[in-house]
Amino acid sequence: MIDNRAKAFINMFAVLGTVTRLCELDKEAQALIADSNISIGFAVKNGPSGTLRFNNGKASIERGASDCTIRLPFGSCERFNGMVDGTVTPFPSKGFTKIGFLMKRFTKLTDILTKYLRPEPEALDDEDFFRISTTLMFHVIIEAIAQIGNEDAVGRQSASYIDDGIAKLSIGSDVSAGLKAENHRLTAIHEEPDSFTSYMTFADMKLARQLFDGKVNAVACVGTGLLRIGGLVPQVDNISRILDRVALYLA
Amino acid sequence: MHKIYEYPKSREYFARAAAVIPSGIYGHQGPAEGCYIPVEAFPLFSERAEGTYFWDVDGNRFIDYMCAYGPNVLGYNDPDVDAAAAAQRKKGDCVTAPSTKMIEFAELLVDTVASADWAFFAKNGNDVTTLSIMAARAYTRRKKIVFFKGYYHGVSPWTQKIDYPGIIEEDVANNIYIPWNDVSAFEQAIAENPGQIAAVISQPYMHGNFKDNELPAEGFWKKIRKLCTDNGIVLVIDDVRAGFRLDLAGSDHYYGFEADLICFCKAIANGYNVSALCGKDFLKSTVSGMTYTGSYWLSAVPFAAGIACITKMRELDLPRLLLEKGLKLKEGLIAAGKKHGFDLHVSGEPALFYLRIADDDTLMLHQEWIAECVKRGVFFTNHHNHFLNYALSDGDIAETVSIADEAFAVVANRRG
Helix, strand or coil, X not given: CCCHXXXXXXXXXXXXXXXXXXXXXXXXXHHHHCCCEEEEEEEECCCCEEEEEEECCEEEEEECCCCCCEEEEECCHHHHHHHHHCCCCCCCCECHHHHHXXXXXXXXXXXHHHHHHCCCHHHHHCHHHHHHHHHHXXXXXXXXXXXXXXXXXXXXXXXXXXXXXXXXXXXXXXXXXXXXXXXXXXXXXXXXXXXXXXXXXXXXXXXXXXXXXXXXXXXXXXXXXXXEEEECHXXXXXXXXXXXXXXXXXX | CCCCCCCHHHHHHHHHHHHHCCCCCCXXXXXXCCCCCCHHHCCCCEEEEEEXXXXXXXXXXXXXXXXXXXCCXXXXXXXXXXXXXHHHHHHCCCCCXXXXXHHHHHHHHHHHCCCCCEEEEECCHHHHHHHHHHHHHHHHCCCEEEEECCCCCCCCHHHCCCCCCCCCHHHHCCEEXXXXXXXXXXXXHHHHCCCCEEEEEECCCECCCCCCCECCCCCHHHHHHHHHHHXXXXXXXXXXCCCCCCCCCCHHHHCCCCCCEEEECHXXXXXXXXXXXXXXXXXXXXXXXXXXXXXXXXXXXXXXXXXXXXXXXXXXXXXXXXXXXXXXXXXXXXXXXXXXXXXXXXXXXXXXXXXEECCCCCCHHHHHHHHHXXXXXXXXXXXXXXXXXXXXXXXXXXXXXXXXXXXXXXXXXXXX
């Protein structure tokens, strides 16, 4: 069962949060924010609040929505999720003069993001597109795992079995990230962690893609050596259980 | 220097298996659940087994400290057990009317297991742990079950956790989880669920994975027993893993208390497939009325094997022998680790020892050492308790310690 509040956290920090990495990897996205100095705050009643900040060609996301140039309030998690799904049009409570950025450039950014996260099958034949799409999906999933582990009732059960430490997740030597567990709360680290207590390494981008798309199973890949796990195995085992729930929310 | 094993045929067979079997080898004997780290260090398929050894499909011989995860208690192909099984096979195995071997086996268990007034047979440990919970619920007409965290009682939905694939909230809605060795947590669970707890189910000591195994604290079982008696809660001991290796009269007897229901499998018939739920007389009528059966549960060959196995274990006073072997091995392994500057923890009961190198909390050092042992012919596993069998000789223990020593040296050199 999907929890709308947990979904709102995923939409805020995993989906919209990945706009920051999109602006690093995609030239068109980079160009769209090259001269922008603007921030969009999303304030969700009984849900998450976050601010996407665009500054001198770089994008970042932070918690809270008090310090922003455009503020978008949402009366419920369902409304916010509706905006991300494209069924709800938000109205700013602050920053009317900047609405052009929201309507044009930001909309364009999210369209590009959707292109990578929900790609047409033939688009994946392009090597560069495939790499960017899989990398972005990897970061969405890492962040979604953290949000599900913290906000979803079943996810919290899984997180309750994760001892303190950092699990390193990587795709070959191409992309690495970490999930830090502290008192059974998870934080995503979107870069290679300096040290780690467990690891889960996908052999390559192709395998990672197949796993993300549910075409192969992680347990089967351990036997073939295409997926390697080690260290504090219960960390990555329980992360895998949360990973199973990511598809439920991002389907 | 010991020979370093390679496994080309195992890998070939695994590729074949993966094409037609989900995950290639599923469950605890597979590379994922078995924590084969790295997978290349471990054999995946066996060719044959004898005594305390098995040979893989590449012809490598292993001193086997997993004993098929417990069933091999006398040694693979024990002549006495195999002869009894062969004799019964000539007469009949799976027949419309069951063999009287079933009665003989039940009588032997009642005579051997201290808390047993009767025995009910099935095939796997999971069959009888599930029956124990159903029986407790049927008898008490209550829903809730208390578990000790770190437990393993099989794979039926009631034993699994809410985040496991295929498990729904309702499957585990009546489960209460409390810490091991925590009597006050059990008291609190009783207070918070008055008249609702049907059973507490537990292994005789905590042999959970990934951490040192923990024996019952002084007085723990007596207090739990009293609380169960005072509150009408059925006390179930899951002796599937430890059963007959600590005490032929049951691990509850070993720790000085009596279970209401006790579950056996693994060591009961030296690898022939049978399990048993034994219980007190007051639960016999309840179990008599339950609908619980299976196609092969009354097969006679495993009963004959079980009779021979338990008879031989009694003649040998096997738990005493396994304790001696376990202590000898434990001493040798700890000394080998110390020689190279490693703090090897050997926890749990010696007949089911659990290994962990305590110098590295991430367990990566431990995983490196285990891999080096396996590649040299000692089949240890990373994060599960091990099992001893009668066929393990002093020479095997010496060879094991020698290989462990070499593996420690390799890891020490690698880590500088």
